[in-house]
Amino acid sequence: MSQQDRLVIFDTTMRDGEQSPGASMTKEEKVRIGKALEKMRVDVIEAGFAAASPGDFAAIQAVAEAVRESTICSLARAVDRDLEHAAEALKKAERARIHTFIATSPIHMQYKLRMQPDQVVEQAVYAVKKARSFVDDVEFSCEDAGRSENDFLCRIIEAAINAGARTINIPDTVGYAIPEEFGYKIKTLLQRIPNADKAIFSVHCHNDLGLAVANSLAAVANGARQVECTINGLGERAGNAALEEIVMATRTRHDLFNISTNIDTTQIVPTSRLVSSITGFPVQPNKAIVGANAFAHESGIHQDGVLKHRETYEIMKAEDVGWGANKMVMGKHSGRAAFRSRLEELGVTFDTDAALNEAFARFKDLADKKHEIFDEDLQALVSETINDSAPETFRLVALESHSAIGETPVAEVVVNHNGTEKRAKAQGSGPVDAALKAIDSIAESGANLQLYSVNAITQGTDSQGEVTVRLEKGGRIVNGSGADTDIIVASAKAYIHALNLLLGSAERQHPQNDGV
Numbered sequence: 001m002s003q004q005d006r007l008v009i010f011d012t013t014m015r016d017g018e019q020s021p022g023a024s025m026t027k028e029e030k031v032r033i034g035k036a037l038e039k040m041r042v043d044v045i046e047a048g049f050a051a052a053s054p055g056d057f058a059a060i061q062a063v064a065e066a067v068r069e070s071t072i073c074s075l076a077r078a079v080d081r082d083l084e085h086a087a088e089a090l091k092k093a094e095r096a097r098i099h100t101f102i103a104t105s106p107i108h109m110q111y112k113l114r115m116q117p118d119q120v121v122e123q124a125v126y127a128v129k130k131a132r133s134f135v136d137d138v139e140f141s142c143e144d145a146g147r148s149e150n151d152f153l154c155r156i157i158e159a160a161i162n163a164g165a166r167t168i169n170i171p172d173t174v175g176y177a178i179p180e181e182f183g184y185k186i187k188t189l190l191q192r193i194p195n196a197d198k199a200i201f202s203v204h205c206h207n208d209l210g211l212a213v214a215n216s217l218a219a220v221a222n223g224a225r226q227v228e229c230t231i232n233g234l235g236e237r238a239g240n241a242a243l244e245e246i247v248m249a250t251r252t253r254h255d256l257f258n259i260s261t262n263i264d265t266t267q268i269v270p271t272s273r274l275v276s277s278i279t280g281f282p283v284q285p286n287k288a289i290v291g292a293n294a295f296a297h298e299s300g301i302h303q304d305g306v307l308k309h310r311e312t313y314e315i316m317k318a319e320d321v322g323w324g325a326n327k328m329v330m331g332k333h334s335g336r337a338a339f340r341s342r343l344e345e346l347g348v349t350f351d352t353d354a355a356l357n358e359a360f361a362r363f364k365d366l367a368d369k370k371h372e373i374f375d376e377d378l379q380a381l382v383s384e385t386i387n388d389s390a391p392e393t394f395r396l397v398a399l400e401s402h403s404a405i406g407e408t409p410v411a412e413v414v415v416n417h418n419g420t421e422k423r424a425k426a427q428g429s430g431p432v433d434a435a436l437k438a439i440d441s442i443a444e445s446g447a448n449l450q451l452y453s454v455n456a457i458t459q460g461t462d463s464q465g466e467v468t469v470r471l472e473k474g475g476r477i478v479n480g481s482g483a484d485t486d487i488i489v490a491s492a493k494a495y496i497h498a499l500n501l502l503l504g505s506a507e508r509q510h511p512q513n514d515g516v
């Protein structure tokens with residue numbers, strides 16, 4: 001297949017996606033997502049921003065070691081320290097890419113960088129050459145290209161390609177572009193830059209106006225051959241273009257686009273669920289491709305039509321994107337070896353026998369309550385085991401709640417706080433409210449609850465409820481998650497997880513802070 005017929009899929013769930021407030025991921029979680037993306041045959045995985053923090057650095061290293069088929073990429077501002085960190089983190093990758101960037105719009109150059117356009121070009125060339133001294137595969141991005149002048153873009157991109165960049169990325173950083181305009185920008189750049197044929201042109205669109213996918217597709221129609229996107233459209237502010245929508249739009253309308261991706265589309269739904277469960281960001285039911293209602297036909301007319309001839313109302317097959325693939329995988333009688341082997345297939349390995357034993361004990365508890373265990377249950381269970389390996393200031397020991405029609409709900413909890421067991425009781429508008437109030441009377445966190453959501457992990461009333469709790473304190477936002485067949489217990493676990501995160505994790509550097 002020629003370069004013109006092929007669309008490169010660059011996933012940035014673990015970098016731009018992680019920039020969503022509260023969506024930070026641990027090293028182990030990134031490895032699991034990396035393995036799922038590899039299984040989906042994503043071409044390039046941006047695993048993080050190596051200079052952001054030691055945690056980000058270690059996560060990129062771990063993904064680079066675990067994932068062998070996809071190219072692994074680290075973001076780096078156009079400065080020595082970032083480029084050196086990126087190169088070091090990627091050392092063990094089978095295929096490594098450094099993605100370096102600098103802002104090119106008048107507003108960013110003047111107010112953020114405080115640099116003249118000539119200096120910006122010089123810095124870009126320096127960074128691309130330095131990145132090329134470490135790896136062959138270098139991508140250069142013009143931050144805020146959506147609001148940059150085309151004359152200046154032509155100048156800096158030509159220089160970056162001459163310096164050795166193989167991919168040129170045109171981000172609509174602030175989600176300001178409109179499809180026709182953005183498509184025209186790509187066409188203009190491809191026509192006007194004399195060495196444009198020496199690089200693949202890429203786009204990276206944000207969704208502030210709800211146009212990220214439309215802008216990316218307009219760019220593809222005008223010659224872009226890489227799209228940067230994220231699972232479930234996760235990403236800074238309103239998010240990035242959703243991978244599943246880009247892939248399925250170009251596939252379903254191959255008649256228009258005439259290009260193919262390398263993606264195994266049956267992995268889309270399982271990967272969407274994995275990312276949702278790890279980040280605690282639920283997928284809205286009407287979300288295209290991966291929402292619970294995306295293939296559900298409610299009206300009688302539609303149902304009748306679909307039964308008579310599927311294509312009357314369906315443009316894609318649910319099974320092609322991985323719906324219906326969730327099968328009962330394990331039960332009460334499954335042994336430790338089967339448990340370990342199924343988790344390995346899901347990309348989860350345990351560092352120690354003790355960690356495996358702990359997860360297996362949780363599995364047995366769950367299997368006592370719920371006869372059929374699905375992959376989604378295993379993923380939630382493993383997320384909890386991994387959550388629990390983070391420093392625990394608080395741990396839920398016991399919970400009892402009571403609610404009845406006409407009575408005020410009440411909950412009593414026992415929480416272990418740094419080794420000391422504390423008991424508290426509270427009333428609330430419902431049993432969940434009462435349980436969370438009781439926990440907070442022990443924690444005295446002073447945090448603001450920004451989001452509380454419950455999702456059924458699988459079908460049936462015996463499903464585990466997966467709860468997300470978002471807390472904010474002093475401008476820091478964290479998402480805690482917890483799963484249980486009892487949603488009051490799941491809620492308490494999620495709240496305690498969020499409290500531990502709020503007290504625990506270290507600050508990270510944001511890549512779009514001025515690094516020059």
Ligand code: KIV
Pocket residue numbers: 016101141142143144171172173174204206511
């Ligand atoms: O949105 C953006 O401009 C980015 C770049 C760093 C590629 O995320």
Ligand code: ZN
Pocket residue numbers: 016171173204206236
């Ligand atoms: Zn971005």
